Amino acid sequence: MRNSWIGLLLLAGVVGGTAAAIRRLPPTPSVGGTPAPELTNTSWLNADQPLRLSELHGRVVLLNFWVFTCGNCTRTVPSLVAYDRLYRERGLTIIGIHTPEFPPYAGEHDKGNLARALRRQDIAYPNAQDNDRRTWDAYGIRYWPSFVLIDKRGMIRYTGYGEFHLDDGDFREWDRRIQQLLAE
Amino acid sequence: MLVLATLATPAACHSRPPLVALDAGPPLRLVAAPGVRINARLKPALELDDGTVLRFDSPRVTPDSAYFAAAPTAAPPEDVRRGTLRVSVCPSGEGICRSLEVAVAW
Numbered sequence: 001m002r003n004s005w006i007g008l009l010l011l012a013g014v015v016g017g018t019a020a021a022i023r024r025l026p027p028t029p030s031v032g033g034t035p036a037p038e039l040t041n042t043s044w045l046n047a048d049q050p051l052r053l054s055e056l057h058g059r060v061v062l063l064n065f066w067v068f069t070c071g072n073c074t075r076t077v078p079s080l081v082a083y084d085r086l087y088r089e090r091g092l093t094i095i096g097i098h099t100p101e102f103p104p105y106a107g108e109h110d111k112g113n114l115a116r117a118l119r120r121q122d123i124a125y126p127n128a129q130d131n132d133r134r135t136w137d138a139y140g141i142r143y144w145p146s147f148v149l150i151d152k153r154g155m156i157r158y159t160g161y162g163e164f165h166l167d168d169g170d171f172r173e174w175d176r177r178i179q180q181l182l183a184e
Numbered sequence: 185m186l187v188l189a190t191l192a193t194p195a196a197c198h199s200r201p202p203l204v205a206l207d208a209g210p211p212l213r214l215v216a217a218p219g220v221r222i223n224a225r226l227k228p229a230l231e232l233d234d235g236t237v238l239r240f241d242s243p244r245v246t247p248d249s250a251y252f253a254a255a256p257t258a259a260p261p262e263d264v265r266r267g268t269l270r271v272s273v274c275p276s277g278e279g280i281c282r283s284l285e286v287a288v289a290w
Binding site: 071074102105142145163 | 223225226227229237248250251270272274278279280281282283
């Protein structure tokens with residue numbers, strides 16, 4: 001039993017360095033916003049060509065960092081699909097940033113697997129393959145799923161993470177924020 | 185024979201609860217701490233020095249197949265005693281998944 005606890009504590013030590021940020025806090029606004037890093041991904045689905053934030057000024061953009069192997073992510077997708085249907089015509093662009101957790105042997109890097117996941121969940125909004133994590137890193141993301149809401153000027157206004165569901169409190173809060181930025 | 189895990193990087197001095205533990209078995213078992221779920225859609229991997237990748241698995245998963253309902257196991261060759269463990273852990277209540285990568289020996 002003593003050896004068991006040694007192992008437990010050693011593993012705890014390694015993950016401890018990144019555990020400090022794990023709290024289910026509501027997303028908080030950064031006053032005035034900060035410029036959103038440009039998207040540089042080259043492989044896209046549900047898009048005729050790679051999307052660039054510089055070409056989306058005038059629209060509100062919601063980035064969703066996710067991966068299809070993450071249950072917390074896939075359970076949140078119905079909410080994002082709902083936002084897309086509600087607000088696309090009013091100026092919202094949702095972009096999935098599909099960032100694998102594991103090396104390629106796990107299949108998350110495969111474009112065909114991602115395409116099937118999009119079909120399975122009825123996702124019509126654009127998705128970028130972030131296989132090298134360049135966008136993940138540029139935004140300082142640490143958890144799946146995470147969200148970044150960008151205003152019409154290309155400024156990051158709200159960030160957050162964690163699963164939410166249709167019509168729960170977090171859904172309504174993100175909905176309120178989307179509507180706020182659409183109205184600006 | 186219970187757990188003996190060693191690390192490639194020094195353990196930091198934090199008192200946070202562990203997320204998973206490696207039970208030496210055999211077979212190797214990944215045991216999640218209370219309140220922690222191990223992602224079953226992304227089976228934990230043990231990467232060996234020769235490039236071999238072993239995947240942990242268990243026939244028991246949650247009804248939505250998202251998490252293991254019993255500790256997943258893997259059976260490395262008898263002469264292999266170390267590797268790199270990758271596991272996707274999803275703490276209950278956090279609503280997130282996160283990756284854990286750690287050097288282990290048993």
